[in-house]
Each structure stands twice: as C-alpha cells, then as structure tokens.
Amino acid sequence: MARHNERSELLAPSDADPRGGARRALSKSFGRVVGRRTRILISGLVVALLVAGCFISFLHYQRGAAMATAPTSRLVMPDEVCPHFNVLKLFTLLLFLYLALLWREIEWLTYCFSCVRWSQFDAIVVGGGPAGAVMAKLLSDDPWRRVLLIEAGNTSQTQLGGKVGRGAIPSALNVNKLTPFDVPFYWTNVANTLSVHWAYPDVNIAKALGGCGIHNAMLYDRWGMNRWTWAKAREIYLGIEDYDGPNSSYHNTQGFVRTSPPSMIDDVSKAFVNACEQVGIPRTVDFNAPGGRYGAGFYDFNTRNGVRESAAKSFLGPILDDNAATSNRENFRLLLDTTVTKITINDANVTKGVEVRYGNGTGQIIRLAEHGKVILTAGAINTPKVLMLSGIGHRDMLQKVRLPVKKHLPRVGMNLQDHPVLGVTFQCVSPFNVDLE
Ligand SMILES: Cc1cc2nc3c(=O)[nH]c(=O)nc-3n(C[C@H](O)[C@H](O)[C@H](O)COP(=O)(O)OP(=O)(O)OC[C@H]3O[C@@H](n4cnc5c(N)ncnc54)[C@H](O)[C@@H]3O)c2cc1C
Incomplete structure (x- = not known):
C-alpha cells in the first residue's frame, strides 16, 4: 500500500x-x-x-x-x-x-x-492531519466499512512521534532518544522546514501524514469553550486522557491520549515564573483546571518522556507499520503523496468520489460506493479550497474564476481566524548562568 x-x-x-x-x-x-x-x-x-x-x-x-x-x-x-x-x-x-x-x-x-x-470506498477521508487521523481510525473500526485516507504529503513514524528511537538524534544527552520532531528538542526547526510544508506564503501548514500535529508545539490546553460547556468538555477530556502528572480531579490516567507536564524546565523559565508571581501575576499550577487559564506557570504537553504524542500517532500509529506505509487493517487503505484536486459531484448533486493527482503528476478518479461519504479534513485553508474547486462556495467568487457552481454556499472560505501569539523579551538585571545543553 x-x-x-x-x-x-x-x-x-x-x-x-x-x-x-x-x-x-x-x-x-x-x-x-x-x-x-x-x-x-x-x-x-x-x-x-x-x-x-x-x-x-x-x-x-x-x-x-x-x-x-x-x-x-x-x-x-x-x-x-x-x-x-x-x-x-x-x-x-x-x-x-x-x-x-x-x-x-x-x-x-x-x-x-x-x-x-477495492474499486470503491464507503468513506474517503481527505487529509491525514489530527482530524483526518481520528476520522480514519474510528471509521475503519467497523471492519465492513472500506476506508481510504488520502494525504498530500509523506511521512515516517518518527514524524508521528511513534517508535521511539528510530531517527533519534545521537547524543549522550539524548537519553529519551528524541527526534527533531519531539518537544521541546529541535521541534522549532521542524516548524520551519520547508520540505514538510505547503508552499503557501507566510503560513506554516504541514504537508505530511499527521498534518500540523507533526510540527506543532504539543501544548495541551483546553480551548474554545464557546459552544461546549466546561462540564461537557471535561467529561470528554477525562475520557481520553492518560496523564502522568500529579493526581487531580481534572485529569485521568486511563485513556489513550498521553499527556504530561513538561519533561524539562530550565532555570530561566523557573526564574521567569517566580518573577511574575513577585509582580502580582497569579501562579497557575494547572492551565486545564477551572479558573486556571489566566496566570503564569507551565503548560502540559501532548508528550510522554518528551516524545511527541500526536493525534496521528495515537490513532493511526497502532494500525500502521514502522514506516507508516502499510496497515494491519484489511478494510483500510492509505494513499500518501496524493493530492485531492476536486470532489466529483454529478448533475443530481450526488457525490461520486474524488479526483486525485499523484506525486508523479498522473491523475485518477477514485469512486465512492453507493451511499459512501467524502470527509474533508484538509485543514483550515485547504478544506475550503477543495470545496471551492469542487463548485461549492460563494457563487460570485466561483464564477469569477470560471468554476462551475454546484452549490452556492457563501460562507465557504470566509471568517478565517487564527490565534495571535505575542513573544515578549525581557532583560535579566543580574547575571544568570544557563546550561544550554
Ligand atoms: C506552528 C503551529 C503550532 C501549533 N501549536 C499547537 C499546540 O501547541 N497545541 C495545539 O493543540 N495545537 C497547536 N497548533 C494547532 C494544531 O496543530 C491544529 O489545530 C491541527 O493540526 C489542525 O488539524 P487538522 O487535521 O484540522 O488540519 P492540519 O493539521 O492542517 O492537517 C490537514 C492535512 O490535510 C492535508 N491536505 C491538505 N489538502 C489536501 C488535499 N487537497 N489532498 C490531500 N491532503 C490534503 C495536509 O497535508 C495535512 O496533512 C499549532 C499549529 C501550528 C501551525
């Protein structure tokens, strides 16, 4: 495969x-x-x-x-x-x-x-990022459902954070056998490595199995409670989490998504958090506890022993081999280095499959079975792009670039939001020894 x-x-x-x-x-x-x-x-x-x-x-x-x-x-x-x-x-x-x-x-x-x-599929998942990895795994839990996951990039288990030791950086200090993808090791380099990114200007979007889960900071904090209640979100997090920090009613140890306090805290960070407390900023012990969002402290991470625990590792890792190339599931297929260019929709507005372009430049139409579904999990920018290329979007915009209008959905591609991050630099007033290794 x-x-x-x-x-x-x-x-x-x-x-x-x-x-x-x-x-x-x-x-x-x-x-x-x-x-x-x-x-x-x-x-x-x-x-x-x-x-x-x-x-x-x-x-x-x-x-x-x-x-x-x-x-x-x-x-x-x-x-x-x-x-x-x-x-x-x-x-x-x-x-x-x-x-x-x-x-x-x-x-x-x-x-x-x-x-x-295998000439057609019951579910075609487009994009193998965190969302696609979860979808593909859960859908293929039913052995009778033929599931195809299509990812534009390539991958290795090292990128996913799997199989500790493969591709590890040789160093006496690297006792955990961390790879460049692990946090906090060299991951900032990966976040800027063009070969694992889409060639879009000014944004870092990963193009690899695991999506941005291969290069993100792995910060584990519970955001976006606008529509979900705190109680509901907590119930779900407790259901999936395996936390290896101190005992707390806000964490669980029985789940399969492994989370941890930071495996390494350097002296500068400790001094910084202490200084915040001295100037009256509250100390936060757990950013995921109610009321713990505002203050100074240390985030938990989606890591174990410093090694990346991405969604792709947790969900796809167990069903893929060491190279993340073949699956042990009969009903699951993975296509790497394959870009979906369009969803094929017939004149009666029924989805029939997807058009793909392979890494070697050739193309093909992959068919859906009767009542099959295409699940678009191509990320914040590529999902609306594929929709619009398929004729779903604002009529005026589609017509402007001569795309056929299959469905006038004016909000497709609108309202993109990102979260701003502000880096602030402070100067130490007294000399401070830091062991950079
Ligand atoms: C630098 C950075 C740091 C971050 N830090 C954190 C953090 O610390 N904690 C946290 O929780 N979140 C963090 N995030 C956010 C988090 O990574 C994203 O929310 C998450 O990856 C979104 O998952 P997704 O599956 O929706 O999309 P993506 O991760 O973008 O995955 C989409 C996938 O679809 C593929 N794809 C796209 N188009 C096509 C196509 N046409 N055909 C086939 N495949 C396609 C892409 O190659 C990609 O693999 C960070 C993000 C970035 C960029």
Whole structure:
C-alpha cells in the first residue's frame, strides 16, 4: 500500500504481500479468456445451480422414502424409493468436483474479490492531519466499512512521534532518544522546514501524514469553550486522557491520549515564573483546571518522556507499520503523496468520489460506493479550497474564476481566524548562568 501511483496498484492487494505477484499472474491468464466480474458471476451461478440441484433431488428422495411405507421383506434400495436418487448422486459428485476445482483457484478468487472490493470506498477521508487521523481510525473500526485516507504529503513514524528511537538524534544527552520532531528538542526547526510544508506564503501548514500535529508545539490546553460547556468538555477530556502528572480531579490516567507536564524546565523559565508571581501575576499550577487559564506557570504537553504524542500517532500509529506505509487493517487503505484536486459531484448533486493527482503528476478518479461519504479534513485553508474547486462556495467568487457552481454556499472560505501569539523579551538585571545543553 506504500505509495500508489497507478490505478492498477491502487486496486491491487498490498505489494508487501509476497503472494501478490503470483495472484496477478494467475489472474492475467484467466483474464485472457473472460472478464473478472464475469468469472466471479459464472462461479457463483455454477455453485448455486449445483447446490439447488442437490437440494431438489434430496427433497424428491425424502418424499419417495416417506411414501414407501408398505411392509417389505427385503431391504429397499434408495434408487427404488426415488428414481431421482442417481441424479442426487450426480449433482453431489459434480458439486464436490467443482468445489475441489475452486479450492485450487481460491487464491485467484480472493484476488478477484479484492479487486472488486477495492474499486470503491464507503468513506474517503481527505487529509491525514489530527482530524483526518481520528476520522480514519474510528471509521475503519467497523471492519465492513472500506476506508481510504488520502494525504498530500509523506511521512515516517518518527514524524508521528511513534517508535521511539528510530531517527533519534545521537547524543549522550539524548537519553529519551528524541527526534527533531519531539518537544521541546529541535521541534522549532521542524516548524520551519520547508520540505514538510505547503508552499503557501507566510503560513506554516504541514504537508505530511499527521498534518500540523507533526510540527506543532504539543501544548495541551483546553480551548474554545464557546459552544461546549466546561462540564461537557471535561467529561470528554477525562475520557481520553492518560496523564502522568500529579493526581487531580481534572485529569485521568486511563485513556489513550498521553499527556504530561513538561519533561524539562530550565532555570530561566523557573526564574521567569517566580518573577511574575513577585509582580502580582497569579501562579497557575494547572492551565486545564477551572479558573486556571489566566496566570503564569507551565503548560502540559501532548508528550510522554518528551516524545511527541500526536493525534496521528495515537490513532493511526497502532494500525500502521514502522514506516507508516502499510496497515494491519484489511478494510483500510492509505494513499500518501496524493493530492485531492476536486470532489466529483454529478448533475443530481450526488457525490461520486474524488479526483486525485499523484506525486508523479498522473491523475485518477477514485469512486465512492453507493451511499459512501467524502470527509474533508484538509485543514483550515485547504478544506475550503477543495470545496471551492469542487463548485461549492460563494457563487460570485466561483464564477469569477470560471468554476462551475454546484452549490452556492457563501460562507465557504470566509471568517478565517487564527490565534495571535505575542513573544515578549525581557532583560535579566543580574547575571544568570544557563546550561544550554
Ligand atoms: C506552528 C503551529 C503550532 C501549533 N501549536 C499547537 C499546540 O501547541 N497545541 C495545539 O493543540 N495545537 C497547536 N497548533 C494547532 C494544531 O496543530 C491544529 O489545530 C491541527 O493540526 C489542525 O488539524 P487538522 O487535521 O484540522 O488540519 P492540519 O493539521 O492542517 O492537517 C490537514 C492535512 O490535510 C492535508 N491536505 C491538505 N489538502 C489536501 C488535499 N487537497 N489532498 C490531500 N491532503 C490534503 C495536509 O497535508 C495535512 O496533512 C499549532 C499549529 C501550528 C501551525
């Protein structure tokens, strides 16, 4: 499943499967005679006919046996009881023969089945950031739902924060085997590394599996309570959190999203927070406790032992291999280095699938199954962009750039908000020794 740049690869079983080549060769030789779906249909019909034949003959035999009630001095043979007995034998024999034949071709049948099965999806998730990672994992929890996650960037488990030690920076001080993506190690470098970013001016938007979760600061604080009540938000946070800080009724230790107090606090930071207290700014012990939002203190992080615990790691990590390329879930596919250029919507305004562009420049339409859904989790800027490219947005704006109007939704792409961050620099009045290592 690594990277799929050709249609045939997308539909084929995993390249990592050593039997894949043999299956494909077998399938090819059958393919010369009749089409794939026709073969499956014929096999199904033959088995159904043989089973029906056996069943009907058996019913006849039963009826004949029931009628042969006259006392008899000799053993009545089954074919005397029912003239169809020989037909029953014939059908049973044929059925076994055919099943034996099928058994030899079972590999080929599995392959054909997976081709049909993977030619369309029940859910296509666009964008593998924190939102997409959660959606893809939860949707694919149902083994009958075929889920495809499409991400424009690439990735590694190191970026996700997974598999501690892989890609770690070699250093005697790096006891936790931190990587450049970990907090607070070198992550500020990553936040400015162009190769993992969209080429948009003035904004840092990650283009990689994990989205901005691969380069953000991992600050763990509970924002945005406009519509949610504090009690509701707290209930949800407690449900998912595994906190390794001091015991508190505002944290839980049983969840799967691992959070921690900072693993390292340098002397300057301690001195700064003490100084804040001295000038009357309240000391905050927990920014996630009610009333704790305003004050000076130390944030908790989505980390464990300094290692990044991104949403992609928590949700996708367990279902992906070490390279974050193949999945252990049969019903889940991941396409990396693949950009969704448009959602395909038919004249009746029904979503039929997505148009993608692969890293090698080729394109393809990926189809949705009947009643399937496209879930757009491409981030604050790319989500409205994909919507508008698909004809959903303000009519005037779409017409201005000659895009077809599928749905006039005036607020798409409007009201973008960001949170300002202000860095303030202070000068120490007395000399202060800092161990930068
Ligand atoms: C520098 C920085 C620091 C931050 N610090 C913190 C912090 O400390 N704590 C905190 O909680 N939050 C922080 N955030 C915010 C947090 O990272 C975001 O809220 C979060 O990543 C949003 O998740 P998302 O899935 O909605 O979008 P994104 O993370 O933007 O993910 C969208 C994904 O979709 C992919 N994509 C986009 N378009 C397409 C397309 N057409 N086809 C296929 N794939 C596509 C992108 O490549 C990307 O991987 C920070 C953000 C930044 C930028």
